[in-house]
Amino acid sequence: xxxxxxxxxxxxxxxxAFGILIILLYVFLMAPLVMIVGASFTGGLLIDFPPQxxxxxxxxxxxxxxxxxxxxxxxxxxxxxxxxxTMTVAMMAALAGQAISGRLSxxxxxGMTLPLLVPELLTAVGLLFFLYKIELGKTVVGLQMGHILMxxxxxxxSIAAAMRQVPASLEEASASLGxxxxxxxxxxxxxxxxxxxxxxxxxxxINSFDLYTISLxxxxxxxxxxxxxxxxxxxxxxxxxxxxxATLSILxxxxxxxxxxxxxxxxxxx
Amino acid sequence: MATVEVRDLRKRYHNFLxxxxxxxxxxxxxxxxxxGPSGCGKSTTLRCLAGFLEPNGGEITVAGESILSTPANxxxxxxxxxxxxxxxxxxxxxxIGYGLKLQKVSKSELTSRVNxxxxxxxxxxxxxxxxxxISGGQQxxxxxxRALVLKPKLLLLDEPLANLDARLRDEVRWLIRxxxxxxxxxxxxxxxxxxxxxxxxxxxxxxxAGRVAQFATPREIYQKPTERYVADFTGxxxxxxxxxxxxxxxxxxxxxxxxxxxxxxxVPGIASGAPAELLLRPEALxxxxxxxxxxxxxxxxxxxxxxxxxxxxxxxxxxxLKLSAEPNTQxxxxxxxxxxxxxxxxxxxxxxxx
Numbered sequence: 001x002x003x004x005x006x007x008x009x010x011x012x013x014x015x016x017a018f019g020i021l022i023i024l025l026y027v028f029l030m031a032p033l034v035m036i037v038g039a040s041f042t043g044g045l046l047i048d049f050p051p052q053x054x055x056x057x058x059x060x061x062x063x064x065x066x067x068x069x070x071x072x073x074x075x076x077x078x079x080x081x082x083x084x085x086t087m088t089v090a091m092m093a094a095l096a097g098q099a100i101s102g103r104l105s106x107x108x109x110x111g112m113t114l115p116l117l118v119p120e121l122l123t124a125v126g127l128l129f130f131l132y133k134i135e136l137g138k139t140v141v142g143l144q145m146g147h148i149l150m151x152x153x154x155x156x157x158s159i160a161a162a163m164r165q166v167p168a169s170l171e172e173a174s175a176s177l178g179x180x181x182x183x184x185x186x187x188x189x190x191x192x193x194x195x196x197x198x199x200x201x202x203x204x205x206i207n208s209f210d211l212y213t214i215s216l217x218x219x220x221x222x223x224x225x226x227x228x229x230x231x232x233x234x235x236x237x238x239x240x241x242x243x244x245x246a247t248l249s250i251l252x253x254x255x256x257x258x259x260x261x262x263x264x265x266x267x268x269x270x
Numbered sequence: 271m272a273t274v275e276v277r278d279l280r281k282r283y284h285n286f287l288x289x290x291x292x293x294x295x296x297x298x299x300x301x302x303x304x305x306g307p308s309g310c311g312k313s314t315t316l317r318c319l320a321g322f323l324e325p326n327g328g329e330i331t332v333a334g335e336s337i338l339s340t341p342a343n344x345x346x347x348x349x350x351x352x353x354x355x356x357x358x359x360x361x362x363x364x365x366i367g368y369g370l371k372l373q374k375v376s377k378s379e380l381t382s383r384v385n386x387x388x389x390x391x392x393x394x395x396x397x398x399x400x401x402x403x404i405s406g407g408q409q410x411x412x413x414x415x416r417a418l419v420l421k422p423k424l425l426l427l428d429e430p431l432a433n434l435d436a437r438l439r440d441e442v443r444w445l446i447r448x449x450x451x452x453x454x455x456x457x458x459x460x461x462x463x464x465x466x467x468x469x470x471x472x473x474x475x476x477x478x479a480g481r482v483a484q485f486a487t488p489r490e491i492y493q494k495p496t497e498r499y500v501a502d503f504t505g506x507x508x509x510x511x512x513x514x515x516x517x518x519x520x521x522x523x524x525x526x527x528x529x530x531x532x533x534x535x536x537v538p539g540i541a542s543g544a545p546a547e548l549l550l551r552p553e554a555l556x557x558x559x560x561x562x563x564x565x566x567x568x569x570x571x572x573x574x575x576x577x578x579x580x581x582x583x584x585x586x587x588x589x590x591l592k593l594s595a596e597p598n599t600q601x602x603x604x605x606x607x608x609x610x611x612x613x614x615x616x617x618x619x620x621x622x623x624x
Contacts (some may be wrong), residue, residue, distance in 0.1 A: 010534075169355035172322050175342040176349040177369035177420065187368075191359045 022124075033141045033250060041242035049242050058244040068245060072230030075209050078225065080210040083155075083201040090155035090200055095185075099243075109160070113153040115167075118149065118207075124217040131218065143218045149209040152189045154207050155200035162196020163189075197264055202242040209249065272333040272423055273298050274319075274456055279328035283619050287324065288314045288482035296473070299454040301447070301466040305503065306477035312460045313428055315477075319458060321345050332423060345424075348417025348455075352429040354409045356401040361386075362412050363397035363450055369420045387419040389444065407438040411445070418449060425450065425457040431466065444469060464504045468492065476500045492551075493615065496537050497622050501549050508550040508591045511619065515546045523618050528565055528585045536618025543623035554615030555593040557581065557601065563608025567591065569601050583609060 035049045043053030059137050062068055089259060093112055100108050127146050130135060136142040160267040166189055190197075215225045224232070226245065274296040283291040289311045296302040304312035317323040321342030330337055337345055356365050362383055370380045388394060391411040401409055402519060410430055417425060430446065431439045447470045450457050461467055467474050467489045476487045476499070485497045495501040498509060514526040521538045524531060527548050542547055560566055570590070571582035578594040581601065585591065591609060601607060 112319060166357065169351050169353055170357060172320070172342070172349060173349065173355040173416075174368070175322075176320060177416065178343050178346070178372045179368075180343060183372060188357055206322075210560065235381075 015035065017091070034043050035083050036243050036246045038248040039240055042243075045239065047238060053173060056239040059248075060242045061239070061241045062248070065233075065241065067224065068226070068229050068233065068241070071224045071226040072248070073202060074223055075226040077143055078147050079205045079208040081144055082151050083182075083205040085148050086152045086155040086204040087159075087197055087201040090159045090204075093156055094160040094193075095167055095189075097160055098163055112156045112160075115150055116153045118230035120211075120213045121217075122216040123150065127214070128217050138218070138220050140220045140223060143215065143220060143223075146214045146218045149210060150211055150214055151204035151207045157198035158196050158203055159193060162193040166192050195260075198260050202260055205255060209252065272456060274424055274458075275329075275331045275622075276315065276319070277329045277331075278316060279315065279325050279330065279408065281311075281318065281323065281325045283433040287480055289318070291328070291458050291481055292477070294475050294482065294485060294624075295355045296456050296458065298456055299451075300472040301470055302449050302473045302475065303459045303460055303461060303471040304475050304477055305461060305464060307503070309460055310477040311480040312462075316426050316458055316460050316481075320347055320349050321426070323406045325610050336568060343525070346420070346422055347424040348420060348425055350410070350413050350417055350425070350430045352435075353431050354401070354406075354413045356409055356416075356512055357410055358401055361400055362393065362404065365401065365412055366419055368416065373420075383419055386416045390418070390449065391415045392572070403474075405438075406434055407442055410434060410442055414446065414449070418453070418455075419580065421453075422455065425455045427457065427459045429460055429462070430464070430532060431461070439466075444616035446470070461473050468504070476503055494535075494537070494617055495549065497619055498549075501617075501619070504559045506552050506592065507553070508552065508587050508593075510548040510550065510591075511621075512546045512548050514541055515544055515618070516542055525618060528587050530564060530590060532613070532616070534616045534618060537620060540620045546618055547621050549617040549619055550591065551615055552593045552613060554612040555563070555591060556610045556612070557593070557595045557599060558608040558610045560606045560608045563610045565609045565611070567607060567609060569603055569605045569607055572601055573602060 038051050039047045039049050039060055041054050041056070042048055042051035043055040043056070044051070090112075097105065097108050097112070124146065127142075127149070131137045131139075131145070136145070170188055170192075171184055175181075175189050179187065184238075185246040210227065211225070212227045212231070215228055219225065219228060226249070230242050230245055276294040277291040280287075285583070286471045292311065292315050294302060294304075294315075304315055306312050314323065317401055318325045321337075321340065325338070326348075357368065358369065366387060367384045370383060375383070380530050384397075388397065391414055393411055393415065394409065396404055396408065401412065405486050410433075413430070427446065431442055434442060443466060447589055459467075459470065468491075471484065471488055474488050474491045476483045476491060476495075478499055484491055484500045486494075491500060492504050495504065501507045501509070510527050512525040512527045514524075514531075516524045517540065518524055518533065521531060521535050522538065523536050523546075524533045525546065525548065532548075534548075536546070547562075557563075565583075565585055567583040567585045569581055570584045571580075574597065575594075575595065578598050579599050579601070581595055583591045583593070592607070595601070
């Protein structure tokens with residue numbers, strides 16, 4: 001009884017402390033974003049926070065820079081293909097993971113997330129050698145393969161988690177009602193894992209959009225992704241154009257989250 | 271409808287023998303219950319029938335033809351699961367119409383057949399609800415309707431009432447039995463609840479460690495069990511050790527038990543002098559004056575339960591008999607009493623290793 005009373009009397013300060021912790025956490029997470037978004041609207045000539053006056057001129061500047069726009073388009077294209085391919089392959093892998101039982105299953109899961117566990121630089125170097133061997137070194141296809149490899153675990157983890165929520169008895173029920181394996185997948189499993197699948201695709205896209213090291217090593221001659229183009233740009237010029245580009249990337253991520261929310265609802269995706 | 275026969279079915283997982291030669295037979299239109307504790311192989315047998323598991327040996331035939339090489343989706347059996355296994359993203363009507371849709375049945379026929387079966391299981395007005403929006407009892411009725419709408423050759427029910435509360439359990443139990451009898455579908459029903467098994471079944475298979483301990487009608491299972499395990503699992507029972515078993519022919523035996531000798535029926539084939547035990551169900555026993563009963567004993571416990579007076583009587587050889595007496599019987603602990611037995615409800619069984 002005394003324990004319960006003391007817990008009750010301490011509840012208020014604990015709640016306040018917890019609230020402060022949460023606020024600090026959000027400040028920590030949001031501060032860089034606020035800085036960069038703020039700086040993109042500056043009227044001055046340098047990346048600066050708080051911004052000097054308000055202006056959209058750095059956005060116009062961004063879209064006038066051919067190298068940055070080319071980088072953006074390349075990143076979008078590679079990200080979109082990465083999302084589609086990883087969703088498909090990760091869905092198949094998750095189905096296989098479900099079918100594997102016992103001790104092997106743990107190893108399979110680990111194997112599927114391996115690209116997350118190995119340093120990106122090492123994967124990139126290894127892949128570079130491999131791509132040269134199959135004569136795809138320094139090509140867009142090679143870069144695309146690298147992005148798919150690095151983004152696959154994100155999609156897989158999200159889809160496999162969704163698959164685990166589908167009880168095996170649903171598949172059995174479907175079979176007993178006359179459905180083939182494909183019909184069961186299309187009519188029962190796919191609709192139920194859709195939120196996880198969409199989330200996986202968006203994770204893969206955002207991850208691909210953000211990859212730097214592997215892009216640096218595998219990039220085709222004369223082609224740049226947006227992060228590479230931005231880094232090149234910042235090496236010589238410290239203009240708020242970069243902040244505008246970063247803000248556009250943030251908008252893109254928000255758009256992705258909004259799509260998930262619209263399609264399936266965020267609660268179901270996580 | 272069809273006769274279903276299971277012969278010498280075997281299933282092994284790694285180093286665990288789940289089924290060790292199960293043989294059963296369901297005549298057309300019968301409801302056969304597989305009764306036993308968890309791990310006895312009853313669900314494994316059902317899953318082999320459904321085609322979800324491949325047995326390592328044995329044979330399953332429907333109307334004389336083997337179905338083992340037919341995959342689950344072409345067996346045409348209805349399966350009702352313990353957790354209902356309704357598709358959570360489909361409405362009640364879509365769940366029930368799922369199988370018909372796969373068969374590419376016309377829209378009008380689909381609607382009319384779904385409505386018909388919903389009427390049958392009393393689900394009117396719920397067609398547009400999602401499974402999570404209806405009660406457990408209703409969900410189980412949807413599962414039943416979903417299986418029945420396809421007019422299956424065989425209905426397989428895996429503990430369909432286990433997740434329902436007591437009141438609903440009764441209701442759904444009678445619904446299942448009524449529908450099964452009306453439609454004449456052969457059915458296998460898995461349960462660990464003996465009263466369910468007794469009330470619903472044409473035949474009961476009591477299972478024990480991957481084998482069928484006894485396969486018979488509910489009456490025989492209860493009154494003439496082949497071994498103590500079966501008697502124990504099917505209801506309250508008293509067991510007394512017997513000596514001097516002398517077969518009298520025709521399944522009758524003379525025995526010595528707790529200081530008296532008796533002549534009664536029992537499991538055929540018990541050898542002379544073999545270890546045996548006497549089964550006495552509580553309702554076969556009656557309290558009498560000390561001098562007039564078959565046995566004499568002392569009341570060691572009595573509890574008033576409303577409808578009956580529960581008594582435990584210790585016999586001179588220290589064995590204990592439990593029985594239900596008329597609630598107004600005047601007995602207290604320590605009283606000397608006699609016990610009369612209804613000999614037609616006493617049954618001799620061979621003593622086997624548990």
